[in-house]
Amino acid sequence: MQGGTRGGAAPAPHGLSQREAFSSLEGDSREAMDDRYDAKTIEERWQRVWEEARAWHVPNPDPTADRSRKAYVLEMLPYPSGTLHMGHVLVYTIGDVLARFRRRQGWTVLHPIGFDSFGLPAENAAIREGGHPREITERNIAHITREMKRMGWSLDWDRVMAAHTPEYYRWTQWLFLRLYEAGLAYRKAAPVKWCPRDQAVLANEQVHDGRCEYCGAEVEARNLEQWFFRTTRYADELLDALEGLDWPERVKAMQRNWIGRSEGAEVLFRIEELDRDVPVFTTRPDTLYGATFFVLAPEHPLVEEIAARMDDPEQLRAYVRRAAAKRGEERAAAEHKTGVSTGFHAVNPVNGERIPIWVADYVLMDYGTGAIMAVPGHDRRDFDFARAFGLPVVRVVEPAEGESELPYESKERSDRLVNSGRFDGLPVPEAQRAIVAWLAEEGRGREAVSYRLRDWGFSRQRYWGCPIPIVYCERCGEVPVPDEELPVLLPELEDYRPQGIAPLAGAEEWVRTPCPRCGGEGRREVETMDTFVDSSWYFLRYCDARNDEAPFKREIVDWWCPVDQYIGGIDHTTMHMIYARFFMKALNDIGLVGFREPFQRFFTNGWVQLGGTKMSKSKGNVIGPDELLEAYGADPVRLYVLFIGPADEDMEWTDEGIEGMVRFVRRLYRLVSEVAERAPRGEPPASALTRKAHETIAKVTDDIGRRLSFNTAIAAVMELVNELQRAGAEDPAARFAAETAVSLIQPYAPHVAEELWQRLGHERLWAEPWPEADPALLTRDTFELVVQVNGKVRDRIQVEASLSEDELVARAKASPKVQAHLDGGEIRKTIVVPRKLVNFVL
RNA sequence: GCCGGGAUGGCGGAACUGGUCAGACGCGCCCGACUUAAAAUCGGGUGGCCUGCGGGCCGUGCGGGUUCGAGUCCCGCUCCCGGCACCA
DSSP, X not given: OOTXXXXXXXXXXXXXXXXXXXXHHHOOOSSOGGGSOOHHHHHHHHHHHHHHHTTTOOOOOOTTSOOTTEEEEEEOOOOOOSSOOHHHHHHHHHHHXXXXXXXXXXXXXXXXXXXXXXXXXXXXXXXHHTSOHHHHHHHHHHHHHHHHHHTTOOOXXXXXXXXXXXXXXXXXXXXXXXXXHTTOEEEEEEEEEEETTTTEEEOGGGEETTEETTTOOBOEEEEEEEEEEOGGGGHXXXXXXXXXXXXXXXXXXXXXXXXXXXXXXXXXXXXTTTTEEEEEEESOGGGGGGOOEEEEOTTOHHHHHHHHTSSSTHHHHHHHHHHHHSOHHHHHHOSSOOOEEEEEEEEOXXXXXXXXXXXXXXXOTTSTTSEEEEOTTSOHHHHHHHHHHTOOOOOOEEOSSSOOOSSOOOOOTTOXXXXXXXXXXXXXXXXXXXXHHHHHHHTSEEEEEEXXXXXXXXXXXXXXXXXXXXXXXXXXXXXXXXXXXXXXXXXXXXXXXXXXXXXXXGOHHHHEEEOTTTOSEEEEOOOXXXXXXXXXXXXXXXXXXTOSSSSXXXXXXXXXXXXXXXXXXXXXXXXXXXXXXXXXXXXXXHTXXXXXXXXXXXXXXXXXXXXXXXXXXXXXXXXXXXXXXXXXXXXXHHHHHHHSSOTTSOEEOOHHHHHHHHHHHHHHHHHHHHHHHHSOOSSOXXXXXXXXXXXXXXXXXXXXXXXXXXXXXXXXXXXXXXXXXXXXXXXXXXXXXXXXXXXXXXTTSHHHHHHHHHHTTOOOGGGSOOOOOOHHHHSOSEEEEEEEETTEEEEEEEEETTOOHHHHHHHHHHOHHHHHHHTTOOOOEEEEETTTEEEEEO
């Protein structure tokens, strides 16, 4: 624990205060041994019982069984870091409450767990520590598994998977081959950063100011053949299907932004000197007359053609090289726009005007067509460029009234075209239609849609990942490895540091393999898959986790899926969650699954903060679950992380808070123990305490099941416990109230609940049906009628629920307090809200 | 710039469909009981101002509005958080 290092705010180091708290828990020697809450003993005992009963294992149902009461509860696949952190504690506790709750409601619950065990962190840790990624990964998995079990999460460990095991990645490869066959996985040349001195591919983050992070050499762009999934084929569906998902609005908004659909037109410009047509994409076809120059991205294929015909191409080529070495962010962050004039010209199809062609890195090759018509009068970026290089700026859109400075980017309905030939005077929307229609007629353009979403480049020049099952043969070319030869095992490697094109290239014996098609000499693909491929289908594997003939059986997957409740961080919204959605659409089209969306309902957890900021090692404000478990026990920690605040918002951890939760658990423990011993048995009377218990059942059931409002459910149980305590252990309803409280708190604090349930003379609370509120007890036969005069509350009177509206008014009017305020006035209006209030308006 | 979310006591938060003097539950703080004392525990209090102790007035970021009634709905702002962003 990072004692005393967090912001200097805490008077005492955490370690200390927790140890004090711990000793005080044990401290009270005067209480009977039996009535002392000892988290450790209780938790170990019940974890053993559950393990022996295999309580959380769920067998696969008959695929024809009714699936109206199934719940697939899933937390995002964890990367197996050395130890659990507070984020895990929150996420898995949320899922666990839901899983335990639904099980007790008689649902068939799938609540599995696994590990995202391929990937850079393990590889980097291995490079740092000098071990093998596999050893480090497996050690971490073993450790984190123990911690997860100590948290008491009801996970089905019989279905555990880990992405780095051949049993799993065999099927990752198998699925890749299906996508490959369907034309959804393909290779194309794409630029990577290459350090000529280290002879290695660099990750984007390893490039600073166009230089290698390690040796400082100037980085080059290399076009490497890389693997892509055709995510863009589903761009429209990925966007439109968001509508039907029960996800938080901000998550949907993020995906919409990410997909970035925009409607416009593609327009063909003729390049005069090459006598070639080049398409551009624009969202403003109405501004076509305002195009005063034309820009190609530095990576545009025509740039080299142009350079080849220039008298002095060196300046242009140097610019292209410089642009290639820059990272995307560096290009975007550039203070001033840069570019080079080519001396070539493009012809505007609408008026035949010749405009100069420039090459500039503010135009991106991978959006639109990699070329633009520049309209500086109505586009900020083109305007900046025009200013920098003294290019003309023309106005072609004018607001209906008033002045407007250029660049004028807005497009009000009333804005009209000027300087646009025969389209002058047309309002912007009509002008767009008219110009596109004219272009289409002339064969110079058409309506077009462009997306920000790119195809997913999933090959990595790294060792610790799933090998891509492809062999390159001189005669046959690119050949997929046949299914029977899967898995393509990741070879053991002495040196797996990034070097050359990819570390696997160094495993010469592994690389050389006969071509599966012709038997001639072949070489294996040496790149590995992005770990997001592993996590795009893991939730399918859980359904049929021990199948060694296929990744899964379709009927079984179709029975369990889609995931009913997905839980995880909002930070995975745009990558993982889009990739997994893409996978389901692809697998459905291939016929491997019967649905198209993986996650029906999604809950985003907040972050546990300390001292106002997210816990992080670098800030030194980390509280580890290990220490908390030691100091307080799993139940109080589970209760507290869900009690601090709404689980989907960031929350501030405080030592006082968790200590308050320990107090609550101890109070519950003592109170229920007393009730178990002394409370009368038999049917509870229809008393206020009994009613409170039923109201609490209704509230907690709704809070967990419908609202996912975990904090308010705990508060409701606390209210019940408070009322029980006031009534005392001898109250005739005490036993029922205690049983209800224990039963309702069980999803949150399963160990102590089980212990208390046993004390109350029962067993197996985890399998006990969830209590149901008696509706007869929820509707009271009297209620408190609020009487207002002019909207101000003047009295509250107990009345029978059976009274009619007229009778309510009569009672209200009869109240002396109300009379005092009605005095002298004439009642103009009377509002009656049944079962709530009467309001007299004077 | 575009898009999304938010602002309630000393603090975390509650109030779900406009309807119980807004503030549940917890933390903190204050008072009391138990104790030689302390801790623990238990009981009580705790939005602000005024009070003749009956109560009165004000109060949910700011300014307007709708309504018998607004934390909740509408319009206009301020600030905070998040996503996208040379995306043509």
